[in-house]
Amino acid sequence: MTKDVTNSTLTEIKVDFKTAVINIDREAIxxxxxxxxxxxxxxxxTVENYDAVYSERTAYNKLIEGLEDKRKELRRKSLKPYDDFNNWYEQKVKNPLEKVVEExxxxxxxxNEHKKKLxxxxxRAVFEEKCMVAGLEKSTFExxxxDYAKATLFKNGKMELKKATLEEMDALVLAEFDALEQYKANKQAIYDQAQDYDLLPDSYIRHLEDGKSLVDVLQIMKSDRDQKELRKQQQxxxxxxxxERQAEIERMAQEEANATIKAYNAETGEIIENEPLESDEGINVPPAPQTSPEVPKFEPSEPVSYDLRLTFPLGNPQAKQFKEWLEANGVTFETLLQGKTMAELTGGTADVF
Incomplete structure (x- = not known):
C-alpha cells in the first residue's frame, strides 16, 4: 500500500536557543x-628597575595564559551544545530527509519527463497539421x-497549448510559407532568365540555395551572358x-588555274602550240593562247643558283610537269632540308652566300 503523506506535520523544525552567560568584571579588568x-x-x-619590570612581565604573562586557557574552556563549553545539535541534525534529520527527497x-x-514527452x-502534432495545410514539409519546424513544449506555454493542468502560443506558431508557419513561395518564385525567375540567356540554370540555383539574393544571382547571370555573347562574337x-581568307586563297588559285600554261621546245625554246596536256590525275592544262609572245633566246653565261619556294595551285600533276620541263631544259635542282642540301647536311661544304 502507498503511504498517505498528505497530513504530515513535518513542515518545520523548531529550535530553542539560549545564549551562554559569562560573568566577569570587565570594567575593573x-x-x-x-x-x-x-x-x-x-x-x-634600567639596571635599577630591571628586577621590578621582569617580575611584572612574568605576572602579566601568567595572567594572559590564564585568561587564554579560560577562553578556550569557555569556547569548548559553548560549542558543545552546538556540536551535539549538529550531530543529531546530520544523522537523525538531514540525511534521512535528503534520502527520501531524492527518492x-x-x-x-x-x-515530469513523461509530461514533457506528451x-x-x-x-509535433500541431506543427505537422499546420505544415500539411500550408503545403510545407511536416518536419520543417522539428x-x-x-521551445514550444515548455509547461508555461500550455494551459494549467491540461495538455492544450495556450491561444497565444498557437497564434505564435501560426505566424511562424505563415512566415515560412511566404519564404518558400518567394523562393519558388525566385527559382522560377532564374529558370526563365536562364532560358532567355541560353544558360544552364543549375549553378545559379545553387547560388540561390547558398543564400544569395535574386538580384545578385540575376546580375551574375547577366555577366555570364555578356561574356558568352562576347566569346560568340569573337568566334x-x-x-x-x-x-574570307579561304575564299581569297581559292580565288587566287582559280585565277592561276585559268592562266595559260605554255610549253617550250627544250632545244629551240620555241612555243609548242599543241592540244592541252592531261595530267596523271586527269587534270587538263589549258593550251597557250595563240597570241603568246616569243620567248627570248639566252646567251651562254656562267651557271647561277637560286633558292626558291614554288607553289603549284593545281597540285602534284602540275609540279610533275614543271619538273619534267626543268629536266628537259637542263636545269638541275635539289631538295633543301632545314635550309641545306643533303651534301651540306652530311658534311659537305656549306654555301657561304
Missing amino acids: ETQVEAAVEQYSKQEV MSLGINSI RLDVV SKYA EAREKAEA
Whole structure:
C-alpha cells in the first residue's frame, strides 16, 4: 500500500536557543590593563628597575595564559551544545530527509519527463497539421519542438497549448510559407532568365540555395551572358576572317588555274602550240593562247643558283610537269632540308652566300 503523506506535520523544525552567560568584571579588568599599559609602555628598562619590570612581565604573562586557557574552556563549553545539535541534525534529520527527497525526486522527474514527452507530442502534432495545410514539409519546424513544449506555454493542468502560443506558431508557419513561395518564385525567375540567356540554370540555383539574393544571382547571370555573347562574337569574327581568307586563297588559285600554261621546245625554246596536256590525275592544262609572245633566246653565261619556294595551285600533276620541263631544259635542282642540301647536311661544304 502507498503511504498517505498528505497530513504530515513535518513542515518545520523548531529550535530553542539560549545564549551562554559569562560573568566577569570587565570594567575593573580593563582599568587595570590600561594602568599597566600606561606605566610600562613608555618606561625605559634600567639596571635599577630591571628586577621590578621582569617580575611584572612574568605576572602579566601568567595572567594572559590564564585568561587564554579560560577562553578556550569557555569556547569548548559553548560549542558543545552546538556540536551535539549538529550531530543529531546530520544523522537523525538531514540525511534521512535528503534520502527520501531524492527518492521523491526520482518519481517526480519521471512524471515530469513523461509530461514533457506528451507536450512534445502535442507540439509535433500541431506543427505537422499546420505544415500539411500550408503545403510545407511536416518536419520543417522539428528544431522548434522543444521551445514550444515548455509547461508555461500550455494551459494549467491540461495538455492544450495556450491561444497565444498557437497564434505564435501560426505566424511562424505563415512566415515560412511566404519564404518558400518567394523562393519558388525566385527559382522560377532564374529558370526563365536562364532560358532567355541560353544558360544552364543549375549553378545559379545553387547560388540561390547558398543564400544569395535574386538580384545578385540575376546580375551574375547577366555577366555570364555578356561574356558568352562576347566569346560568340569573337568566334564568329574569327570564322568570318578564316572564311574570307579561304575564299581569297581559292580565288587566287582559280585565277592561276585559268592562266595559260605554255610549253617550250627544250632545244629551240620555241612555243609548242599543241592540244592541252592531261595530267596523271586527269587534270587538263589549258593550251597557250595563240597570241603568246616569243620567248627570248639566252646567251651562254656562267651557271647561277637560286633558292626558291614554288607553289603549284593545281597540285602534284602540275609540279610533275614543271619538273619534267626543268629536266628537259637542263636545269638541275635539289631538295633543301632545314635550309641545306643533303651534301651540306652530311658534311659537305656549306654555301657561304
